[in-house]
Amino acid sequence: MVSDTGSLPDKRQVAASFSRAADSYDSVAALQRAVGNALLRHLPGDFAPEDWLDLGSGTGYFSRALAERFPDSDGLALDIAEGMLRHARPLGGASRFVAGDAERLPLVCDARSLIFSSLAVQWCADFAAVLAEARRVLKPGGVFAFSSLCVGTLQELRDSWQAVDGFVHVNRFRRLEDYQRLCADSGLATLELATRPEVLYYPDLRTLTHELKALGAHNLNPGRPGGLTGRARILALVEAYERFRQPQGLPATYQVVYGVLKKEV
Template identity: 75%
Template sequence: MTDLGFATPANCLPDKRQVAVSFSRAAASYDSVAELQRAVGHELAARLPADLKPQRWLDLGSGTGYFSRVLGQRFVHSEGLALDIAQGMLAFARPQGGAHHFIAGDAESLPLQSGSCDLIFSSLALQWCADFNAVLSEAHRVLRPGGVFAFASLCVGTLRELRDSWRVVDGQVHVNRFREFETYQQLCAESPLDVLGLHNQPHVLHYPQVRQLTHELKALGAHNLNPGRPEGLTGRARLLGLVGAYEQFRQPLGLPATYQVVYGILEKTR
């Protein structure tokens, strides 16, 4: 979705092949700058039902395997699966353990048998999926009755300061697009899964200068992947313009970068 409230067609979201390549390249640097990702994933884990005891869990969009290891420690008698679209992430994660199996796959078409998991845990991966309805359908298919689908994703308003600052400079697409929270609400309500909880919560990070933010996005593999993004290197004049425009947002803690995080807990009851 755009931040003007209009629907963003699927072809305006990043190509998942480019997403896979970008995150594969970022595997070695990802954990060094993943403060937000760790905070969001731990918050999602804290929202899991207290009595949940899965026989098999799936870390969907497992990345470097950080939360595969968290889940493995929490559910020590369970079988763990780590699945990611980026082969480079899987190669990085596999030697560190946490899961029993590391699988290359797509959240919109899971390479898993129906009724094979009791928990699907996905933190900050599903914003890259153009067809969230397919994600929900696949989660329902793969879960056993009573299974839980827990996800954290991003919605409109994420990196709004960076987006607005770039608009002042040249008006081009420099920031990844995200769905509206209302779209998550609608799709989850219409899915065959029961919604136990669905919330939108802002997380704000602060940086001394803009370059620290842009460096972090690149190290995460989450820099601009949108269709219509500017090609080639960004000129010095435009970068100086970005720095100047972003200063309007400066706070006592530094330059803010807001992430609007969607937390969802859904259950398969039928």
Template identity: 70%
Template structure:
């Protein structure tokens, strides 16, 4: 029988209203893995950055379909794992595939876990959806044991700038998710009480034959725009044609580029 999971009471662990983000990723559960090559590459690069040290308990935060839940289980076969995601649809998909003792609905800004409970908190391409990054790092510090690691990847400003600038030329509305500046990660990390052992960025560029292929992938990932302030209703054909024309100025020999500015961080809770 799996070891009981130490959790807070439902009152303590109540989630903020992030239903739109959760619903978007829940809808994408079945299609996500088919288009998530970048997400896998980035997460694997984060795994490669982890130092070798004992891990008895780990948490995969924003586990999605459980790809890295299973990777962590393979890396730490004797450890106790917990997978957490805001999207119940993702957990329903991941749970039958295994990898963790527990699959739990939870918010990174208010984790449903006790203090000093794990040695590794791993999260890849999830915390960019959190509005309160200081709360995320405070929760990481709270649940980690002394010496434990908080390892994350996220996205920086400039991600999908080609799509953002093309939409700006079409109608001036916000159609692309906003992302933090690198300096925000640096400053918030420095104030978190955690020791930074690694913080670096890289740019990864994907290429698509046409704009429809790009927007289809973003929808399949559940990563299309969840900002407030975007225009309501369906985007008309004329607007999409204008978008395609505006995006053509970025075309490269490989196709239409979509740039992702990725930040990698590894922080440690000191004794």
């Protein structure tokens, strides 16, 4: 089994996967909405940005939420997945929708008062570059607020696959300690950095795996097994996952990281 600190998915595969999922994403995005709304609540209470960037904007759900919360500010939505941008543009929220990479933002220095990024940066292999770009693009006094995922996410599914075979079937995520170290070294002031588990429950394993596919968040790891998964292995996986069943259903735990950083004047 490859360790959690191994290679993250290739960004071209991430872009293609989320582009394909654009039309189905919002129908199964309960976790994403809950986490994004929680991130909005983590913003400083008196913060009123002149302009904002929704980084990894996806279907534009939080671009529209930001536009509603800050009606007098100028909004920019940016995503690496063209399919997500095509879906979001007609729905509004931001004044511009731009294809771009969080590790190399197509923006000038000191351009935005707020960078808001919910459940996107876990797909970036070089989070130090994301932080450096955030620091470059933020105006003095600006805020970078992000939510992400860390090790322990989908641990029930990972452990169940481990009982079946030794392949990488579940996406890897960074350790919380990596987030802490990278944020401390970023040159941005850390106002908040914490993790909180979110647990969803499913009637069966098929419902969980269908949701992950509809989100575009199914297994994108290097080293994942190719081809179809045999029936015998699927039955073994179902049996292994059933050991985690609770009265509410089969649990899927997401370890969510919330960070609020500030570029000091």
